[in-house]
Amino acid sequence: MGLIAFNGKKNVLMECEYKYTLQDREEGNLYRDMFPYEEVPKCTFNFRLTPANPPEEIWITDTTFRDGQQSRAPYEPEQIRDLFDMLHRLGGPKGIIRQTEFFLYSERDRRALDLCRELGYEFPEITGWIRASKKDFALARSLGLRECGILVSCSDYHIYKKLRMTRRQAADMYLGVIKDALDAGIHPRCHFEDITRADFYGFVVPFAHEIHDLADRSGIPIKLRACDTMGYGVPYPGASLPRSVAGIIYGLRNYGGFEAGQLEWHGHNDFYKAVANSGTAWLYGASAVNCSLLGIGERTGNTPLEAMVMEYAQIRGTLDGMDTTVIREIADYYEKKLGYRIPPNTPFVGESFNTTQAGIHADGLLKDEEIYNIFDTTAILKSPPKVGISRNSGAAGIAVWLSRLLGREVSKREAAVEYLHAWVDAQYGAGRVTNIGDAELERVYREYIEGEKA
Numbered sequence: 367m368g369l370i371a372f373n374g375k376k377n378v379l380m381e382c383e384y385k386y387t388l389q390d391r392e393e394g395n396l397y398r399d400m401f402p403y404e405e406v407p408k409c410t411f412n413f414r415l416t417p418a419n420p421p422e423e424i425w426i427t428d429t430t431f432r433d434g435q436q437s438r439a440p441y442e443p444e445q446i447r448d449l450f451d452m453l454h455r456l457g458g459p460k461g462i463i464r465q466t467e468f469f470l471y472s473e474r475d476r477r478a479l480d481l482c483r484e485l486g487y488e489f490p491e492i493t494g495w496i497r498a499s500k501k502d503f504a505l506a507r508s509l510g511l512r513e514c515g516i517l518v519s520c521s522d523y524h525i526y527k528k529l530r531m532t533r534r535q536a537a538d539m540y541l542g543v544i545k546d547a548l549d550a551g552i553h554p555r556c557h558f559e560d561i562t563r564a565d566f567y568g569f570v571v572p573f574a575h576e577i578h579d580l581a582d583r584s585g586i587p588i589k590l591r592a593c594d595t596m597g598y599g600v601p602y603p604g605a606s607l608p609r610s611v612a613g614i615i616y617g618l619r620n621y622g623g624f625e626a627g628q629l630e631w632h633g634h635n636d637f638y639k640a641v642a643n644s645g646t647a648w649l650y651g652a653s654a655v656n657c658s659l660l661g662i663g664e665r666t667g668n669t670p671l672e673a674m675v676m677e678y679a680q681i682r683g684t685l686d687g688m689d690t691t692v693i694r695e696i697a698d699y700y701e702k703k704l705g706y707r708i709p710p711n712t713p714f715v716g717e718s719f720n721t722t723q724a725g726i727h728a729d730g731l732l733k734d735e736e737i738y739n740i741f742d743t744t745a746i747l748k749s750p751p752k753v754g755i756s757r758n759s760g761a762a763g764i765a766v767w768l769s770r771l772l773g774r775e776v777s778k779r780e781a782a783v784e785y786l787h788a789w790v791d792a793q794y795g796a797g798r799v800t801n802i803g804d805a806e807l808e809r810v811y812r813e814y815i816e817g818e819k820a
Contacts, residue, residue, distance in 0.1 A: 385575060386621060389568035390534040394522025397608065401563060401598075413604040416612040419619070419651040421626035424682070426674050427656045428453060428466035429632070431478070432495045432515075433668055434658040435469070438706075443478035445704065449659065450482040452696050453490055453671075458687030461489030462678065463671070464654065467515060470494050470505055479509065493555070499543075503550035513553040515591065516543060520570050521560035521608075533565075537573050544577065548584045555589040557632070562598035566607045566617055574622035589628045590618060591656065594643060597636030597666065601646040611643045615650040630654035633669045635661060640669040645677045659696055660708065660715060672696070672714050694748040714747060721752040722763075755802040757794040761787045771808060785814050 373380045400408045430453075431446055441449070450466065457463030468482075469475045482492060494514035496502035506514045518540040519525065525536045540556075547554045556577060564570050574590060581588040592614055599611045607613045615631070618624050631647030631654070633640040644655040661670035672693045679685045697715035700706040710718035720743045739751045753759060753766045764786045765778035776783060789810055790802060 384621070386567050386571045388533060388537060388572040388576075389565065390532055391568075392532070394526030395565050395568070396522055397563060400609070407598060407609075409600055409602070409609060410606045411602070411604045412606040414606075414613075415603055416610070416616045416650060418612075418649050419616070420649050420681075421651060421653045423627070424648050424653050424655075424678065425462050425464040426457070426671060426678070427464055427630060427654050428490055428658065428671060429656050429663070429668060430466065430659045430671070432467045432469060433632075433663040436664050437662060437667070440474065441478070441704075443474060443481050446478040447481040447485070448699065448703075449696070450487075450490070451485060452692050452699070453659075454485070454487045455689050456675065456692040456696070457489055458685070458689055460687050462675075462686055462688050463490045465493050465513070466490040467493045467495045470496055470502070470509065470511075476509070500546045500550070503547050503552050506552055507550045511552070513555055513589075514547065515555045515557050516540075516547060517559055518543075518556045518573075519559040520573065521564040522569075523563055524560055525569075533569050537569075537576065540573070541576060541580065544580055544588070548580065548586050551586075553586055553588070555591055555630070557591045557593050559593045560595040561592045561614060562594045562596065562609050564608055566614065567621075570614075571617055571621045574618060574624065578623045587628065589630060590622070590624055591630040591632050592618065592647070592652070593632045594634055597634040597639065599633060599639060599643045601639065601642045611646040612650040615647050615652045619651045626651050626653040628653075630656055632656040634664065635666040635668065640667070641673045641677065644669045644674055645681065648677075648681065660700060660706075660712070662706075676714065690746050691748045718752070718754065720749060721754050755790060755807055757790075759790065764790065767804075767807065768811070771811070782811065782814060786811060 370379050370381055372378075400410060402408070430449060431441065435441060453463050453466060468479050470479070479492060491513070492511065494506045494509070494511045496506055496514050496516070503514070519528070522533070525531055525533055529536055531539070544554050544556065558564070558570065561570060577588055577590070598609050599614070600609045601611050603612070605613070611631070615629060618629055619626065629652040631644055631652050633643045633655075640661065644657070647655055655669060655674055657671035657674050658668040659671050661667040661673070675688055675690060675693070678688070693714060697708060701708060708716050710716045713719050720739055722738055735751050744750045750770060752770060753763045755763060755767060761778040761783055765776045765780070765783045768783060768786070769776040786807065793802065
């Protein structure tokens, strides 16, 4: 082959891609300049700009019943069925929520799988998460699963410090496990754990090549899940590897040989970047982003699934049939059925995500809610905008609050508003420091109405 060739996908002449080979070494490269354990990690730049390359189709996958169960009490099988049903309805007829993964180890796990299968849904497809053993592959196959996740840790932190192996030894072990899965008829999804601390061109890309060759020989497609296990990924243009999300996805596509539909990003939120990193993975060439409901997962959690529903709509300009009103049902289910407390200021699902306490903002809501509401939260999320009453709410805030209570537009000059405003001012004038709850203010309003009738 010559040094240049016509690329039919990009329709230009391009330099032939260099095929990287695995760089074995006696000691691991821990990138100590970037990850000094005694300090906050460093974010470095080389200002090499990676071209964005959004796939033709993007989708969401779910790990609520796998990673999402690693930081809370296990769900009961019936609870998994209920949440699975809501995921299906949220994902819409096109199955934008494409897959969800299950543990398979216990009778409880398999009971949950059976209950979800009985619903008869095409999407989300049920996939497995198993240990890398022939016995587990046979179990997955006996349960009729097409695809299963396999852990193939790729950073030297895991290879040298945890496995006590060299890169070549680890790669050979992983390839043996993948072959076992292929022999069992399982479509492997290789989880490249800790990819944001891995030697990308010294291990990740050449190992991806070897997996790609296995897939070609077997005729069974293999997926790669790029796992930002510690949340080190960054979305910044010009950031250097191994932390660059754009660089990772670009490299896996253009040097690893994997198509967009075979690539998935799995992010954690340790540095508050899970959502931004997942969106970046979409924009730079991965079709799938892996999420959990409400972001519940190990440590600081995973990318919140409901957040990526909104990212999808913003990037694509359409929800493609996803039913966002189900997000409110999911939040209510967690709080009322599972006893999970959602922080009130959590976007889209928290009780106060569209609540204002500032009088000047409330005045804007009174005139036109679009001024201070992110979008029509009533129609899209079944969550009307609200006001919280505090010392700063003013008459406008009370008028908005009363409008929501009565279901009609209330002027801030109405007598009831003036009465409640005076009562609120008196509370804080007497030294109150806490906010005034809805139930408390409603009681005062009812007492005022009874007094007027008398």
